Each structure stands twice: as structure tokens, then as C-alpha cells.
Amino acid sequence: MKRVAILDDYLRLALKMADWSALDGLCRLDAIDHSLQTVDEAAEALAPYHVLCHLRERMPMPRALIERLPNLQCMIITGKSHRTLDTAAATEQGIVLSHVTPAGPGNGATAEIAWGLILSAARHIPLEDGHMHRGGWQHTAGMMLEGRTLGLLGLGRIGQRMARIGQAFGMRVIAWSANLTAEAAAAHGVQRVEKEELFRQADVVSIHLVLSERTHHLVGRAELALMKPEAILVNTSRGPIVDEAALVDALARRQIGGAGLDVYDVEPLPDRHPLRELDNAVLTPHLGYATRETLPAFYASMAAGVLAYLKGQPIGVSNPETLASPRQKLA
Incomplete structure (x- = not known):
């Protein structure tokens, strides 16, 4: 048998x-x-x-x-x-x-976890939750999303859903991918910008691309260096799209405001991985489709x-x- x-x-x-x-x-x-x-x-x-x-x-x-x-x-x-x-x-x-x-x-599960990570990182929800459970009170001042800029790497089905939700929050939405045209972006109320400009302008960068040779380490040290000091990077696509070592370094040095990650180079994430030690990294164990x-x-x-x-x-x-x-x- x-x-x-x-x-x-x-x-x-x-x-x-x-x-x-x-x-x-x-x-x-x-x-x-x-x-x-x-x-x-x-x-x-x-x-x-x-x-x-x-x-x-x-x-x-x-x-x-x-x-x-x-x-x-x-x-x-x-x-x-x-x-x-x-x-x-x-x-x-x-x-x-x-x-x-x-x-x-359809693609709602991934978009929902992405927004959970965005809100958690923007308002420091896991950090404050931990303080509350240990008997503490307020330790941080979070960032509102209304009036901020959401930058989407990828405007496919998940990216389009992300754009609609961002617009409902009152965010300006910009996007880039290698094949995205200005006309296709405008059809969803989104402005198409060049990749470097997206990293400069966005308060939240959310990744919705397929992992390939072309997108491997698409987000590296150069892109992270362009981000605003309070900006948040969110990845619910595939870990290797981001240079993980570069991200750890940027977070440890407080070069960017924070990150929300659901995917990693190695899964499950090793117990002693440096991401687990960073209080400005919100981590979930690849929950995107696990509902x-x-x-x-x-x-x-x-x-x-x-x-x-x-x-x-x-x-x-x-x-x-x-x-x-x-x-x-x-x-």
C-alpha cells in the first residue's frame, strides 16, 4: 500500500x-x-x-x-x-x-495580515501589549496612517486590494513594479513612480511581488538607505526579496522606523535569529494564507x-x- x-x-x-x-x-x-x-x-x-x-x-x-x-x-x-x-x-x-x-x-488573507503588520508597527502594538502584560503603561507615540504615503512594490491582485484599503485610511498610494505602467496604476487611483522615488516618498513600503531572479534582494542596503527615518517596511511575499542582513542592520541602527515581516529567508525562523532580538521588528510565522x-x-x-x-x-x-x-x- x-x-x-x-x-x-x-x-x-x-x-x-x-x-x-x-x-x-x-x-x-x-x-x-x-x-x-x-x-x-x-x-x-x-x-x-x-x-x-x-x-x-x-x-x-x-x-x-x-x-x-x-x-x-x-x-x-x-x-x-x-x-x-x-x-x-x-x-x-x-x-x-x-x-x-x-x-x-482569494487574496484577502495576505492583504489582511499585511495591514495587521502595518498597524502593529505603526502604533507599536506588540511592544505596548508586552508592557501592559508586565504592569506597565505608555512607552511610545505611534504614527497615524491618514495623510501618509503607502508605497506598493507590486500592483497585482493583492497590491490592488492593499491600495483600496490604504485609500480607505486616507493614505496617498504610490506603486512600482518592472512592468507597471502609469495608466494601469491610475486605473486603481494609484500613482506610478520609479523604484527609488517610492522608497524616498513612502511612509510605509509593502511588498507584493513574486520571488524570481529579478526580484531576489530587490530591497537591499541602497533601497533601505533611501527610506525615511520613521518609515516602515512590510514583507508578506517571500523573504529573499529583501536582503535580510541589510534589514537587520538598518533596524538595529534605527535607520528606519520599523518592519513587519511574515516571511523569511529560512522558515521556520531559527531560534537565535537576530530579528527576534529587535523591538522595532513585528514578526509573524508566515500566517499570510493560514486562516x-x-x-x-x-x-x-x-x-x-x-x-x-x-x-x-x-x-x-x-x-x-x-x-x-x-x-x-x-x-
Whole structure:
């Protein structure tokens, strides 16, 4: 019988939030509720499994790991891409990559967590909350958003939602991306500016871009140096879009006002990471899509993907040449 693992089920909700009963009798299903931190640890834990279910890009799958999983035949991936998975290595090994699309809420979850981080950083909510719980009172004076400038790196679906909310706060909204035109921005009541000017003008910079070679470390020391001393940087997209070392340095030196981060270079964030020591960094553990509304859709799409593969009709296959590979004939 095939063995199937659901990866990174930190909240232990995967088996509760979706109906997996269609798989009864077809496979043995396990949920792994912790992060596998090293290649050695992951190789040992995952060696027995034929199918791995990935929740977005939580767990990296480098070549060094893929080549140590002799039983692996298929990976179910929620979403159209998995940028920390070595697709060439998987294809060489004959492993089917099946991408499933959750049928659930749109982009509201990410925009909401971004605004939570903006408000938390602007009004120092976590810091003051900590003081209150320890018996203290007021320690800071926060920044109002009304009349301030919101700078959006990216004006796609999430960026557009961010713009509408910013406008509701009474903010001026500017935006930049490599392909954004002035006309497209104006259609959403947004002014298109050059990247450097966005960092100079914005009181809040919020990132809503896809991680790629072009956007890797798009925000570095030069961009941070352009920001106002009280400005806030928010990242709910992907960690490596920001040069993390440069950001830590800017925050430690109080070069900028603060940061709100939901994504990091390494996830989960290491226990002794310097970001954890900074009181002007508001940190959340990649909660962007982890809501009671979105997770059931993700897990339901996983279940459907596993069932389709076990029935010999995998869906959303990005490397169809693997369907006839010798590995697919493993028991």
C-alpha cells in the first residue's frame, strides 16, 4: 500500500479541515506536524513515503534531499509553483509533480495580515501589549496612517486590494513594479513612480511581488538607505526579496522606523535569529494564507490530488515525461 505524508502540518489541522475519506483503503496517510530542519533529518523521516503533500512552499526540496528518497513517486503541490523545489532533480528521478489549485477565498488573507503588520508597527502594538502584560503603561507615540504615503512594490491582485484599503485610511498610494505602467496604476487611483522615488516618498513600503531572479534582494542596503527615518517596511511575499542582513542592520541602527515581516529567508525562523532580538521588528510565522477559511481549501485540493494520482490520473502535472518513468512502477 502506498504511503502518503502531509508535510509541515504545524497546527495539526490537516486531517480535521478536509475530508480524506476517499483515500481509505488506498493508502496509509500520515501528517507530519513539525519542520524537518536538515537534509539528513528529512531523508530519514521521508524515506518510506511514495507521495508527499506540500502546503505551498513550506518545505524546501533540494536535489540533495530528492536523491535520498528512493520510494518517492509523486509530490502534490498546492499552487502553480514551488520555488524551493529542484524540479530538474525531481524530473530526473522520475517523480511526478502534481500542482493542485485550491478553490477558496482569494487574496484577502495576505492583504489582511499585511495591514495587521502595518498597524502593529505603526502604533507599536506588540511592544505596548508586552508592557501592559508586565504592569506597565505608555512607552511610545505611534504614527497615524491618514495623510501618509503607502508605497506598493507590486500592483497585482493583492497590491490592488492593499491600495483600496490604504485609500480607505486616507493614505496617498504610490506603486512600482518592472512592468507597471502609469495608466494601469491610475486605473486603481494609484500613482506610478520609479523604484527609488517610492522608497524616498513612502511612509510605509509593502511588498507584493513574486520571488524570481529579478526580484531576489530587490530591497537591499541602497533601497533601505533611501527610506525615511520613521518609515516602515512590510514583507508578506517571500523573504529573499529583501536582503535580510541589510534589514537587520538598518533596524538595529534605527535607520528606519520599523518592519513587519511574515516571511523569511529560512522558515521556520531559527531560534537565535537576530530579528527576534529587535523591538522595532513585528514578526509573524508566515500566517499570510493560514486562516480557518483558506486552509480547508488547500487541504481539500491536496486530498483530490492524491486521489487522482492513486487512480492513475494525476492532475496539474508539470513534468508529464515522468508518468512513464520506471519509478512509477514501484510497489
